[in-house]
Amino acid sequence: MRVKTYKKLLWISLIITCLVLIGMWIVTIYQRIPGNIKIRLGEEQVFRFGLPITGDLSEDTSGDDLEAITVNGMKQSNIPKGSVHIDLNEPVTVKSEAETTYQIKLKLFGIIPFKNVDVDVVKDTYLKPVGQPVGIYLKTEGILVVGTGEFTAVDGNVVSPAEYVLKNGDYIFEVNHTKVNTKSEFVSLVEASEGEPLVMHIKRGGEEFDVEVYPQKNQSGVYKVGVWVRDNAQGIGTMTYVDENGKFGALGHGISDVDVNQNFYLKGGTLYDTEIIAIKKGSRGNPGEMTGMISYTDSHILGTVDKNTECGIFGTCNDKMLSRVEEEALPIALKQEVRKGEAQIFCTINGEPEYFDIEIKEIYNDPKTVNKGIVIEITDTELLAQTGGIVQGMSGAPIIQDGRFVGAVTHVLVNEPRRGYGILAENMLEAAK
Secondary structure, eight states, X not given: OHHHHHHHHHHHHHHHHHHHHHHHHHHHHHHHSOSEEEEXXXXXXXXXXXXXXXXXXXXXXXXXOSOSEEEXXXXXXXXXXXXXXXXXXXXXXXXXXXXXXXXXXXXXXXXXXXXXEEEEEEOOOEEEEOOOEEEEEEEEEEEEEEEEOXXXXXXXXXXXXXXXXXXXTOEEEEETTEEOOSHHHHXXXXXXXXXXOEEEEXXXXXXXXXXXXXXXXXXXXXXXXXXXXXXXXXXXXXXXXXXXXXXEEESSSOOEETTTTEXXXXXXXXXXXEEEEEEEOOBTTBOEEEEEEEOOSGGGEEEEEEEEETTEEEEEEOHHHHTTOOSOOEEBOOGGGOOSEEEEEEEESSSSEEEEEEEEEEEOOOGGGGGGOEEEEEOOHHHHHHHSSOEETOTTOEEEETTEEEEEEEEEETTEEEEEEEEEHHHHHHHHO
């Protein structure tokens, strides 16, 4: 009986292990297939997935038949809707003469419904690589709570009025129906409360609601609530691109608060002139850093910031900034066109933007790490001699390969400063919309 029991447990363990491995394999395949693919209008695009997946290409969103698309060299006109069969285990060549959207309904092993992929047919998009440092000033919408704490009240007791009421990452928009835009406005309202309860309208996550806080007088006789707040962020980064309309993208990742680890909820922002005055060379375990001097005066304004997203900051350049962009516009590289191998970054180390050699090591499709979709390694000996690799402040440096605009540098690997991550240009453009 004991032997039979052991055999049964062994078989159960084996089956569970096999199911887990199959599940992990399926998840890996799912992540390798992007949910959205863009192809150029009127150009052949080749996809090589090498996966046991088949699918049916459905009609475009306008409801027309598949008259404008060619798959593997065969024109699809006069074929019933939804009848174009695609096998992702073999290279697939697609060309469309219509600026529209198709959908591929994929099936695992040709049987199990697996994933739907949108195929957008787009015109070429051209961007000018910038690679110049800019000073960034962002103003939050309301004020950001970065911590709560204790203080000694007038009666000698240690109190923390905001504890369990406000949380790190909350945004305070109003106090007793009065809008607050700065720390000083908030402090003034608390100090003038005379100990009466303060109704604060806050945003937490995606929800807005009211909370009530009771100020208490500290030993100096001033009313406090025991909360630390912030109303702006400042720093330097690299401008990535400018488009034909003067719109810019920069950084390739969002600007977040170090204390609450979330992107600032943006009211607005401004770009300023900055000058790199020192570079701290990076080493294993110690990321390097560019130190810049920012000129916060009206005469040094370069543009405005409208959006702060996980894919970067976006806004509009003024004429002063546009006059400094000298590079010719390049077509963007669609994600299936980016390859492992030699490439360059365009960034400013010695006063003027220069091209430096890198190698693209990996390309990922996971939407959860959209600003880490490319793994890059610095190979340029001159850049390594000066910076040791990727340093803070280099975020946003354009990545160029085969005459196309691939994307931007976003992060450094702290233990391997020669290596870091990048974001695809098409993901930045999608976030900028």
